[in-house]
Amino acid sequence: LSSQAVENRREKLASMCDERARMLQDQFYVSMNHIQSMSILISTFHHGMTPSAIDQMTFARYTERTAFERPLTIGVAYAVRVLHADREQFEKQQGWSIKSMDTLEQIEVRKGQYNPEAVDPSPIQEEYAPVIFAQDTVAHVISLDMLSGKEDRENVLCSRASGKGVLTAPFRLLKSNRLGVILTFAVYKRVLPSNATSTERIEAVNGYLGGIFDIESLVEKLLQQLASKQTILVNVYDTTNVSNPISMYGSNVTDDRLLHVSALNFGDPHRRHEMNCRFKQKP
Numbered sequence: 001l002s003s004q005a006v007e008n009r010r011e012k013l014a015s016m017c018d019e020r021a022r023m024l025q026d027q028f029y030v031s032m033n034h035i036q037s038m039s040i041l042i043s044t045f046h047h048g049m050t051p052s053a054i055d056q057m058t059f060a061r062y063t064e065r066t067a068f069e070r071p072l073t074i075g076v077a078y079a080v081r082v083l084h085a086d087r088e089q090f091e092k093q094q095g096w097s098i099k100s101m102d103t104l105e106q107i108e109v110r111k112g113q114y115n116p117e118a119v120d121p122s123p124i125q126e127e128y129a130p131v132i133f134a135q136d137t138v139a140h141v142i143s144l145d146m147l148s149g150k151e152d153r154e155n156v157l158c159s160r161a162s163g164k165g166v167l168t169a170p171f172r173l174l175k176s177n178r179l180g181v182i183l184t185f186a187v188y189k190r191v192l193p194s195n196a197t198s199t200e201r202i203e204a205v206n207g208y209l210g211g212i213f214d215i216e217s218l219v220e221k222l223l224q225q226l227a228s229k230q231t232i233l234v235n236v237y238d239t240t241n242v243s244n245p246i247s248m249y250g251s252n253v254t255d256d257r258l259l260h261v262s263a264l265n266f267g268d269p270h271r272r273h274e275m276n277c278r279f280k281q282k283p
């Protein structure tokens, strides 16, 4: 291959990769904005009204009808803060008890045989974050305490201390067992100044609105919309820990093929992502 041909090939790969990374990033950004505005919807119509204007049925219908606004998500869910002192009254009012994700039954959940009746009430904690509203696609998390699962707990605690959208590393979702990430916005009792301290934020928190992203299937769908899917191999990584990148999409490739890396910005400054592209055919 002449050096000109090599250069042309390199440029073509770079522009195809950048285009795909940009599309993915844009769809993520659109989804993120809608999740944030849903957190304001919850604040206004659930916590801001007595009695609340939202129940599970309203939430399910609204989230299904607006699913097109969150193109990379499989669902959204809302978990509310419950202090131990209020647990009994909360459970009586809901008609169910708060369940822990950290039980043996979780193994069954991961196998896809989730049965809420088989999950024990969670052990006593200072506070809980049970899901009270969920899009039908993720209705299986209703009543589960989000503070009882490793990834969800970290995510919820970070979101309420920062007031920003906080993204998890990719992990296996309950029931579907598919690789996903969750983006969470805290819902506060009042409008906080942007310079509020984390102590003020934690004190003022009402709950946590999370969007659930199924990266594997949604990146696939996105790439299929583009003509030349046959031409290039795409991988998406969470590279927050540089020495241990986590694959979010694509199969293992370890060869010396021409590679282009496009940056991906998913809006959470604590996480890093990138897209890697290669031609399928060697020249």
Ligand code: WA2
Residues within 6 Å of the ligand: 077, 078, 079, 131, 138, 141, 146, 149, 152, 155, 156, 172, 173, 174, 182, 183, 184, 208, 209, 210, 211, 212
């Ligand atoms: N939702 C759906 N599937 C899951 C999951 C989850 N969390 N965690 C593991 N598998 C209510 O951030 C707040 C939902 C978490 C939101």
